[in-house]
Amino acid sequence: MSAEHEQGVREGEAAREEDFEERRGPYDWSWLIMGARKAASLPGLVMAMSFIGFGALLHSMNLPLAFGVVTDVFVWALPGQVVMTDNVSRGLPLLVTAFAVSLTAVRLLPMVVLVLSRARREGNARWPEYIAAYFIAATIWVMAEMFMGQVPRRGRVPWLIGLGCALISAMSLFTIAGFYLTGMMPKPLAVTLVFFTPSFFLLALVGGAGPRMDWLAIALGLVIGPLTHLYWPRLDLLAAGIIGGGAAFALARPAGRSTA
Amino acid sequence: MSGMHAASWPGGGMWITVLAAGLAATYVWRWLGVLLVKRIDPRSPALLLVRAVATALVAALVARMVFFPSGLLAQTSLATRLAALGCGLAMWRLGGRKVEPSVAVTVAVFFILQLLS
Numbered sequence: 001m002s003a004e005h006e007q008g009v010r011e012g013e014a015a016r017e018e019d020f021e022e023r024r025g026p027y028d029w030s031w032l033i034m035g036a037r038k039a040a041s042l043p044g045l046v047m048a049m050s051f052i053g054f055g056a057l058l059h060s061m062n063l064p065l066a067f068g069v070v071t072d073v074f075v076w077a078l079p080g081q082v083v084m085t086d087n088v089s090r091g092l093p094l095l096v097t098a099f100a101v102s103l104t105a106v107r108l109l110p111m112v113v114l115v116l117s118r119a120r121r122e123g124n125a126r127w128p129e130y131i132a133a134y135f136i137a138a139t140i141w142v143m144a145e146m147f148m149g150q151v152p153r154r155g156r157v158p159w160l161i162g163l164g165c166a167l168i169s170a171m172s173l174f175t176i177a178g179f180y181l182t183g184m185m186p187k188p189l190a191v192t193l194v195f196f197t198p199s200f201f202l203l204a205l206v207g208g209a210g211p212r213m214d215w216l217a218i219a220l221g222l223v224i225g226p227l228t229h230l231y232w233p234r235l236d237l238l239a240a241g242i243i244g245g246g247a248a249f250a251l252a253r254p255a256g257r258s259t260a
Numbered sequence: 261m262s263g264m265h266a267a268s269w270p271g272g273g274m275w276i277t278v279l280a281a282g283l284a285a286t287y288v289w290r291w292l293g294v295l296l297v298k299r300i301d302p303r304s305p306a307l308l309l310v311r312a313v314a315t316a317l318v319a320a321l322v323a324r325m326v327f328f329p330s331g332l333l334a335q336t337s338l339a340t341r342l343a344a345l346g347c348g349l350a351m352w353r354l355g356g357r358k359v360e361p362s363v364a365v366t367v368a369v370f371f372i373l374q375l376l377s
Contacts, residue, residue, distance in 0.1 A: 067275075097282075098281040098282070098284070101285040108290050108293065111314055113296055113297045116294065133294045187335075195370045196367055198326055199345065202349075216312075218316070222320070226327045229323075241317025241320060242316075244320065245312035246309070248315075253309075
């Protein structure tokens with residue numbers, strides 16, 4: 001087992017070195033299928049739990065299922081979908097709804113930058129990047145951190161698009177399942193399904209943490225998150241990210257310009 | 261498709277407008293990300309900052325779900341949520357730093373605690 005692990009680490013390092021040589025050139029679209037297959041993984045399962053929960057939420061709000069499924073396809077970021085569903089069901093003005101949804105989506109910007117900076121290649125048309133970005137949200141960022149090191153640079157953007165297409169299709173089905181299954185599950189089971197989300201995100205962050213800055217960012221996010229939630233409930237995650245992440249960067253960044 | 265409609269449900273063409281607004285409101289940030297990524301040197305410290313912000317943001321999401329849960333999770337006790345996560349972190353540290361089995365331990369402990377309480 002440990003030899004396998006070391007082999008994995010060496011391959012990871014090789015892939016990272018390869019990164020710099022491989023940053024120019026065309027994409028290899030045969031990786032589309034490999035990406036689609038990765039939808040069947042632990043992060044995919046965790047995502048399924050969240051979307052079953054979203055289906056249950058639609059049911060409990062007496063909203064049409066079709067609306068929820070269409071937001072899966074057109075919004076594809078669960079916090080935004082929940083805010084949108086909630087606002088629409090309360091009949092709030094469209095501009096207010098759009099603004100609230102947009103606030104929840106600001107967090108997607110750093111995630112798109114992080115994922116694409118490791119995936120894109122120079123010398124190509126940019127449309128594949130715009131498509132790949134369409135799919136990127138928190139879980140796909142974590143999945144890219146976990147799995148994209150094993151994908152050669154030329155295959156990464158196609159891999160992301162394949163993964164995204166497979167996840168959107170699967171999650172639409174899980175939304176439908178959640179809509180109809182809700183209420184049929186015993187409570188301890190139902191609540192455990194919801195608990196998959198914080199469990200997975202915490203362990204994925206811890207598991208993916210390398211340098212000291214990552215650990216600081218995790219610790220500060222955990223501590224500051226509840227505080228910002230009390231003071232700015234609408235902007236809590238964004239505020240915690242900027243304050244906690246900014247502080248982690250300031251405290252742990254490599255000293256001096258010569259080492260940067 | 262579904263016969264259920266809330267009283268305030270927008271009819272007819274409003275559907276399309278609502279969805280288009282949701283799409284634009286969300287995608288604009290992804291689109292800005294694509295514009296930005298071309299301008300950032302992959303080796304620049306700016307990316308470290310972006311990574312720290314994303315990491316802290318997701319950690320804050322975890323903390324919010326643990327300390328201020330909504331919906332079903334709000335009906336469980338804070339002690340069971342913390343105990344389960346503690347077991348998962350212990351499993352990660354002592355069990356070879358693997359994410360999947362640690363998540364399995366976390367949710368299994370949580371499930372057992374819910375059955376007992």
